[in-house]
Amino acid sequence: MASPDSSILPAVVRDHQREILQQWIAEQSSGSNARSDLLSDAELRQQSSEFLQLFREAVQAGNLGNVMGTEWQGVRELLATVSKANAIRGFTPIDTATFVLSLKRPLFQQLTTDAGSDADLLARETWTVTTVLDSLALFTTEVFQRSREEVISRQQQELMELSTPVVKLWDGILAVPLIGTLDSARTQVVMESLLQRIVDTEAGIAIIDIAGVPTVDTLVAQHLIKTVAAARLMGAECIISGIRPQIAQTIVHLGVELVGAVTKATLADAILYALRQSGWSVSRGRS
């Protein structure tokens, strides 16, 4: 007879590992959440058996109160791997959590058999199993979410870098073609890389092309003005090009003045102006 404090769970999992595994696999493949389209039987068996083995080891170690403890390291690592792999295969977080939660029924059944007529013990063990499996299921959801967030933040960074190509057009002439919505974070990156390139290339003229910016409102205008002012402080003249007729009218109505910058309708005009400013002359050669 076990003392009131000790759990029979470790013994149950140890002695009946094979039965539990079989029932669990049956449970998973028969349930309404069965995803045989995404996961083959062999893979399911492999995944379940690995999990149960690690689960057993963790349960033997004794720390049933805290699945974040070191005893559960192996289980957590496996779940993290499964959760990430599932995310890539197209499982929903629900599918992954169900994988863990579906272990409840086989475990409960086995506990019922082993606890016999001791209702108190059964209630206590059921509660323990529920707490542990719920925490593990929540953990898979958290991992799923975290891996999604990682993807998003990586994409944001990539976008950020993509959005700021400062190109050298000619000796001492730089150009930044701006594309998309200009928010504060992106403008900051644009400004930094432009100023850095002005230093690196000793450029005297920077062309900022806004043909790819869909809307120029006061915030965008303010960002442009600041960038121009910063470039001027470093001794570079700025040309803002790509101002479409509708944008020009809107800017006028808004009452914004793009002070300190020469403005041109097209990038071609800006390039010509920049070449002339730096003493080059452009002429068509004889063919």
Add this chain to the structure above:
Amino acid sequence: MVSVRQAVRAWAVEMKFSLVDQTKLVTAASELARNTLIHGGGGSARLEALEDGGRQGIRLIFEDQGPGIEDVKLALTDGYTTGHGLGLGLSGSRRLVNEFEITTSPGEGTRVAVTKWK
């Protein structure tokens, strides 16, 4: 904000507004949506298609439950700002549309309705 701009542009295109009017309306929407977000602490934006005796228009209504505006006249002055902007958002967007209506009182939030006729 991006979705407000895109929705307004899509509507303006569908109702065959000229390119200039599309741009003006989208820019006004952008300004007002930003005000709602920054000063009003978030709110709602509503689009309405209008028809009045053969002429068509779009009305945009921005509502928030923010602190409201104490002095509307001052807020509509060019260059006046409580934030760090240029102070042209509200006054500028009034110039971009045909009708501009603002209802606000301190502590009660702000409602701005603008209409652009074709």
